[in-house]
Amino acid sequence: MDSRSWSAKWIWGGEEESPRNEWRCFRKTFELPEEKTLGAAWLHIAADSRYVLYVNGEQVGRGPVRSWREEQFYDSYEVRHLLHAGQRNVIAVHVLHFGVTNFYYILGRGGLLAELECEVTSGDATAAELKPLRVGSDDTWTTSRLQAQNPVSPRMSCQQGFADLYDARLWDERWITAGYREDGPGSTWEPAKVIGPPGIEPWKRLAPRDIPFLTEEKIYPSRIVSLRRVQAPAWSAVLDLRAAMMPDSIHHANPVSFVGYLAGELVLSEAGNVTFGFPAGRRTDNMWVDGRLCADWTGDLPERYCTLELAAGAHFVLIDVTSWDHGGAFHLAAHAEVPLEWRTPGGNGMQPAGAPPLVLIGPFDTTVHIDHQDPKPFRMDHPVYLKAAGAANMTELQEQLGSWVHPIPQALYSEEDVFGASVWTVEAEPHSIPSQLERAIMPTPEPAVLPLFGHGAGDCEIVIDVGRETSGFIGFEVEAEAGTVVDVYGLEYMRDDYRQHTYGLDNTIRYVCRQGRQRYLSPVRRGFRYMVLTVRKASTPVKLHEVYVNQSTYPVTNAGAFQCSDPLLNEIWNISRHTTRLCMEDTFVDCPSYEQVFWVGDSRNEALVNYYVFGSLDIVKRCLNLVPGSKDMSPLYIDQVPSGWSSVIPNWTFFWSIACLEYVEHTNDTDFAAKIWPEVRYTLEHYLQKLNADGLLDMRGWNLLDWAPIDQPNEGIVTHQNLMLVHALNKAAELARIAGGDDQDIERLLRAGRELAATINAHLWEEGKQAYLDCIHADGRRSDIFSMQTQVLAYLTGVACGDRRETIGSYLLSPPAAFVQIGSPFMSFFYYEALVDAGRYEQMLNDIRFNYGQMVRYDATTCWEMYPNFSENRANPDQLTRSHCHAWSAAPGYFLGQGILGVKRANPGWTRVLIEPQPCDLAWARGSVPLPQGGRIDVSWSVDGDMMNVRVAAPSSVEVEVRIPAGMREQVTLAVNG
Template structure:
């Protein structure tokens, strides 16, 4: 039923879109006794996110990510939480980001809520509820005083880290009997439903996510630590370009950061350059220059050591470079006390502007550069800019005077004092301690709390292991003295005493205790396996009653199963399943920690994996329908949505088209096909308009497929991209056939054939007998050949359409079966998915299984509980080649769950909606048995188990690799819904004994009519 909104959008009376704002709203109302028993619904949404409480009970949070012009609203049934005959309270905390990131476009702060009661009055209208309360100017609001708005950006993908001072806020504000003080004000009305920037809200189109409490497995490490002296996180991007809050596009700048360091005694000091990325081009102290050669340590942790004489020292750091949106980490330590002062304090009044909210930092610049769109023409930074070159030579505070027009104080809003991330990864002293049994045992909640060892002269640090990767919300209950500081820091990986810190992500929460026993639930989603907890400033021991994660993901039953005679494959399947589950939120996300971003191309493979694990097509449809919303950013559709980063990866759009067709083939929903097809046509015709005179797609964009060093320039004719465009055009033709659109079917079929012909004419090398990787923008053919390009050619049917198709096809098949050593090899689990698809097309089951064992087995050997973004120590690891991988939980890597179900069990659909299914098991890789389950769309499942009966004459033990010389008997058992037509295809010459059990479908109507 369509909602008739009477509610108004409201906000607090302050700034429309404040940075990192947490604001609280509440409304009280009477709930008469006579109304008890009726259904009561609360509908609400907010910009950017909300947490809802009713009479002190935390009800839920949202809304799901969506475009601002189609903002989703949620609906909660709350009658069980109301108190008849008493005053009741609705309380909502709204977290407004005030910036764009990879899953949110900046709008303005706002809350919309409407309380509806089921009506039993014919005067009310059939089925129409009556509205009991709405957001208007009778609601009260206050900006959350306990939340530090200066907490740093987590990363360009995310909003902000979390700093909470529980001393400054009464946690009873959600209760019905709470008495608001004078700090609360009447909410300001923004406008009616439909006002800018939101449009008409749309009902939530997916189920609410789970919240499953998960407790730690053990304390992994205990230590006594002392922190470094001075840390700060500075938002240089927002400071240099205030308008950068409206976009998540990368920015470049030429600029300097300056401060004055005061010391009272001679001391040795260390400036840490930890995780500053490319924003360091040297520094100077009192005119003495230090460059890269002066650094100790290795990226991303590098250091410069100074000898400081008593007095004031002018420190100037060249921070020129590019940034997407993370904070700049400034950190310095010394045995003696240091003080940091603004250089403006040392200049005569009137020489330079001295803002009231100045910090210890000033900047010079930006001298040149600015926000740019990735891979689109933009002028390079002018590194020869004369003012920039002269500024690098400034040796003291007086040297700032000639640069008055370039100098600005960094405001307090953009400087987060005490950078919790740096304090978590860099310590002055660290002493490991044995873990008391009482602490270890108390990690699991019980009658007694875990008392953290206390030291009067140091902080205490615990590393807690949850046993596996999780994604959701940290929640804890502690008893602590007032003013004690708890720093929480999540990360993914430890092995034999070494850990991988989250460089590029400020994955922290600071909680300052109010005294006594308190509970806190973080509203910021996090992914982690390990949680480091550091207790600081405590004057007495801290007791932890529990620390847990509220595991939050798309609500799915784990229908898909797989087991076999190979324990290694079983483990690989398990980590693939867990990875996929963690990366299913309100959309598919690439990873639960670093990004939490819906990358459009990743989701194609993730959707297929999900079909075999969970059979959830609703989340897939939601993802696919979100994509065309980016057409206002680009007609080529963005590579991640909804996002403030206006970036295009053409392959990701082509994968989206392919995934749309695969969803139709999964569930047979023609209404979806009819809805989505115009959007497919819209973008494909824009791509076709970019074909050059040779009939090939030549485009300046992010022309990505694999992290490996294949030749895929951001400007030129990229072969794999053209090939996937052929497949997308063929998918469009197939869609047109489904919809009975003969004209469109003919058009896209012709376009696919023409493009295939152009690829075969211009992108084939007779000399190397392979498809070349690209033709550069200057017309130069690539001299690089890759396995990736040959794999894509086979998958897209390119060699099959060549004039000499027989020999060319055989050559490409040979390249894939026996990869030439001179070709670039597969470089990521994502690319392996396409490689396995090609091997399946060739029937190379043994090669596929062995590659899965070897590649994913490395992750198992390192103790992985989820699939990694990259293979261990992959040379193209962009974070750090010495790392095993960047992300340790990446959904694009979970392909084994699909291939083991589709090919080892052999369950594959032959008709849309799975009305006809092929069972073609493959006893490959030395397996002697396998069993498992595959979900069927619309309900039900197919169970398959097979077992080989090996003749004694072969002398082979079950489970060993073998090539039988005589037929082997397979016992095959199938359990399937009776409505599904099953076709069995035996493997090779194997004799198959089949037991097939058909199960009647138990429909809802059957359940309702059962006596």
């Protein structure tokens, strides 16, 4: 909770409280008299939704951290070194307001709160008098919408905010400096409007930032991959159908469905072939041109294209856009060798001149869904919906459908479609890469000159390899004629001629150049490895002085280390570490590209990896504390926070409760245990209310564990989450004990765990198969699917006991071919836990080598989200995984240190450590594990015949015990470090 006293007020500008995708600038100039000397100077700042802060032209920082709307975090910066006594000073803030709810932001309203707090000394040095000086946000600050930014840019994805559309001709980049004049010709600057003091809605509480600031380090690319002359389709557009069909959907991030059409008139000046394209996938198979249904679709899904021979004149196009829609952008394109244009409908409530040339019809049915997969079918029997498909032209459509025809709001439509133009290249001619082009990736005084193919001949596209996956802010410096367009599109994976396009993620920038030399640094975070940079509309050669990424992650050091005699395992450990780092922002996030979302269940495994490779604690504690903030959305806690999607994955809540105990055991932070225990008890009590008459967890939810095709319906009794509930109950009892909880509460949890385990064994074991079945469906049907996922959890949670445990243990070593196999590295984490529990380290190493070796083989620098084992995991044979950087997959970063190097915590807080090496087939290993109290454990071991040499260095405050494998002789050296 905030303890400081604010004089600043929340401020905003413009006419809308919560404008969609608005970049707004704020300035405050002030004088510091010459005769006064500054002491400490702190600038405190919060914004809705994100900000970039400058003082006297220097970037200070970015923020704030994600938070629940009611408790807004603020940042504090020491800025004394940036202030100038006796001169005019300026605080400048660039605020990015989303104006829509997503997976890491809940809609509030546009706002900025900022206050500079200085100590000013006067008098002589021996009797200095301290006087406070405050410069707080109020109506003396000025504001303007950042005119260069076009707010109609597309949503990047349902999880995130918006892509960049930036016209540098429309803005003076000197606005962040003290010498900038706000009163020039055509000025858009105005006094800021005061919203109210701290504590006003929607930001009821303020809290100081609870983790360190993120890094921002400049990374240059490693190589130019390719050079091509390309041509984009003649016309393309991108629109937000979700918001157009269901305007209220901006207030939540739940999936929706709607029934309706998109329509327009395409005009050809002469006859020719026209190809209609959906570069990011169709909504349905139904598209009509002049009443004729398009049938001959080409292209690999999700891209689809249809070519028709059309006469000169107007052609009526009707597209069925009936869809299940979670958010993001809808892309549509058309190309012909003859001139084409869309005619804007007019009159009778249709679009005015200059408005988007397409109209919406419907919606005829709308539904908001909560679950990930809701079985509710579309209602497509509305008589007007059925009638619309028979319309022959726009006039007839308007006459017959009347009020069902709506204009598309201008804010939801754009013909600046970088993604569509990058994915659908109607011409692509490769060229050899001239040596001078390599200068584009080097910080040299001499720029690279991009080839110019001539007016109308096509655009220049280069693909730049950053060298490895990265997460941060793309920047470049170019010299060009005014109006030249620079498009940037981030990819994660390429191989030979294959590009894995980021379907569902508009990972793009469009920058329109002003005259001369200029720089641009996008304020939007992106994850990628490859940059597709395309120069369009160039009248003279473009000079590219540099292109780079300001990589931004949670500040960590490489305190953890691992090396061994197997180079493949070393590389696997390295990519696990890099993956974890890129997925550490202001919380753990699932991936830096597609989502950037704090998924609650993922973070349990990510925390364990982090303990071994980085040792960071604040980020773990922050993640654990954020979860109960969702109790107003669901007492079961939602699976990604803070978020507007009211989705519940029961296992994710169970993993969170287990992670709370693991954090306490790792740190011995009993105060945290006492604080978090009531929140754990609260949600588990509500889960126990979901037990059916037989005593099994039987509920509707997103009952997920793995992406593989296991039987995990969203309704019914799912075995794996019953097993995890047992585990969560037992772990919660231990957390309660540490927290000083009531003995009756502890016994209640333990008893509930015992009873549920017995019920699982009574109802969910299939004697004939000698295995636990995956589920019992809501209609009572027993699943005929058996999976390794379910058996692994039965073993790991201890529910399988006696002969059943022995049987399941044999499956860990030789998975039955008829069982569904593990489909993601996330599930492998639990498999490896079970193997470690069984003492089968050789099996774990072999699995790591095989599955993670696949990644290394394909030049992975980070761990994949999925294994390419099932058709469910990929859209085509070349797609190896969806996300190529996913920290739920970084298991080797933990198990190679904990299992093979053998460094294990022996008591809460790591004051006692067990070193238990497992050489398997390795000749040697060495590494380090960071300690929560500071310092580290350094271990090295080698094997020579039956002799194991072990050296351990640890702080003097840590008690060390070494155990070597049975049958081996030992030579142990203990040393003190730090």
